Amino acid sequence: MTHPPSRIAVEPALVVRDLRVRRGTRDVLRGVSFDVAPGTIAALMGTSGAGKSTILRAVAALEPFDSGSIEVGAATLNAGPTPPESRLRDLRARVGMVFQSHALFEHLTALENVTLAPIHVHGWPAERANARARELLDALGVGARSGAHPRQLSGGEMQRVAIARVLALDPMVLLMDEPTSALDPARRGALAATLRRLADDGRALVVATHDVEFARATADRVAALAEGCIVEKGRAADVLVSPAHPATRELLRAHAVAS
């Protein structure tokens, strides 16, 4: 898969149109639309319960939605129940997700976590999968931990193994749910650099976060969510410096108080 080297997008990698999700009597998402171009880091911002995670889960085809559509390249997800896995192959190949809890397979080593999908989904020979996995783990600075089990890893190490696991499949869209929640400030800076490198390779990154500092340092674009709606979106430099919507201002104010 090749990506245009430029960060100026010709065609968006991810298109979300009028996404609506209703759970029981609650409207979780009320018509969310946005695009993410290749080479871009987009931050979905908002307080907990604003709907950030639901958007990521819908894009990853982990949760059905009631109306709207999601397009990732040629793969399209429509409203209604989640289709069977056999019809999600294209989407799975294009979208990778890093969970907040990292969700590493606890019975496998770091290396095995990374090689599992290449071997069992894409049928790579073990040597090739191992070589690629070592390369990724080395690049992310956890090459020395490749034989360790998840329980033996620190939070930051687990996150980097989880990123390597997703990158092994070379997705064009990378979703990350609250990536800074378990990181100290030094590691946050390193993560920001890593994400920039991934974006520079031509990937579209969607990061759900409430960490304003991190978003300011990392994101190109920001969408501010409140009560299931995008209340404000635009360049990170604009939205996070001079917010127009009260909800965004509230978010920034809360952050300023906290820090």
Next chain:
Amino acid sequence: MNTNTAPQRAPVVSRSITRLALTAQISGGGLEGRRFPHLSRPVLILCGLTFIALAGCHPHPARADHHVLRWGGDAEGGAPFVEADPADPSRVRGFDVEIAGMIAHGLGREPRFVQVAWSSIEASVERGDFDIGLSGVEDRPELRERHAVSIPYYEFHEVLAVRRADSARFRTLADLRGHRVGTLGATGAYRILVDEGARDGVIPISYDDDVHPYADLVAGRLDAVLLDDIIAQRSLRREGGFVIQPTPVATGHYVAVFARADSLLRDSANAVLRARMADGSLKRTFEAWHVWTDAEARYFTGVVSRPVASAAAPSASPSSVVAYLPGLLRAALITLVLSCLAMALAVATGLALAAGRVYGRPIVAGACAVYVEVVRGTPVLLQLFVLYYGLSGVVRLPAFAAAVLGLGLNYAAYESEIYRGALLAVARAQLEAARTLGLSELQIFRLIRGPQALRLALAPMTNDFVALLKDSSLVSVITVVELTKQTAIYATNVGSWVVPGALCGVVYLAFSLPLARVAGYLERRWRIA
């Protein structure tokens, strides 16, 4: 136990002795009547004092009632021995009931029935649960070695029952080489079959009751049944479908059994029995129950005219442990193989049930849940009976297969709950991560969920296997002789549970301890993960 029995037995003796004089006079001056007059006075005084001293602190009010003669029998044995009275199921009737009444009244006491499993009569009477065991108890040398035993009050014959079509083919045990012959376990008939089995190649099959051998004979699971003629005739009347060979295989006698120390009570009971034999009341009882024959009449005449043999001093014969070892080892092997097969079935079925509940559509999950609840909510003993006897009209399972199936399907319910819990314990995020990586449901199960659930399930599974190992002793009810049953047979033969019990326990531990160690090792190995 001694402090319990002494105050209660002593008055029994005294009372029976005072009564004896009377009995002896009535029956024209029996031998017993002249044997103890010099004893009765001191014994009476001693007993009276003991009784007064201890009456206030007696732990068991019923036991202090010396107007009562407690006799133990098994109402499950049924008529004509002892059965629940159809007119009033709280009462029992049968010839043994009447004989118990004769003895009690002969001793000036009221009979009180104590229900006890037939195979436990001897152990119970020795423990002091009751004074007399009387329920078709067979006379045999070991019985006399270990307990006080009455004169035989009935002579019976061990007879062969075969299917009508086989009546010409199977006339004697020797004709049954290589064939399955059933009987009630721990009886004289069973011992004959085991001896014949060793000599003539008859395959003895032990049952826990005397009804199912005949049902299995008719159903074709057995080729013959060897049991007392009374039982054979009763089954013939009730069920039919077989014939009884006219030539008896052996002759035996029913006796009443007493605790070894109770020979005085035994002697007085003997006097009563003789008197009833002589006066014809015993005969009338047997006639009323349709078990009086000409042969019985000749036997009675012999007993009444025979002088009383002095009670042989009981002597415990040391039994060789070595002689029982091959049998125990074979039974241990059966227990082990049975448990392993049943566990394999339980694991496979349990996995299917758990998968059905976790992954299945609501109707499948519901059906699996119903299975689990029904199987867990009813006794495994009942399930074994239904499987082996209840379904024999539809499918005639061999006993071993029924045992594996019964235990396996029962434990499957418990296993499935373990697996279900273990499957649900694997973090949902991992399953979702696996989905986003493109793994199929089957791959997720095989590569992610299954392996982690297995690690979680290991400890409770080990637990269950050890429990299954012990529960496998239940299958003796469907004629499989496994370790515990073999130990019980051995213990009955040697008259003690000490050595057989210890041996049996050692074998069970030898099976279960290494298992726990292996499980512990695997757990430690996997824990670093």
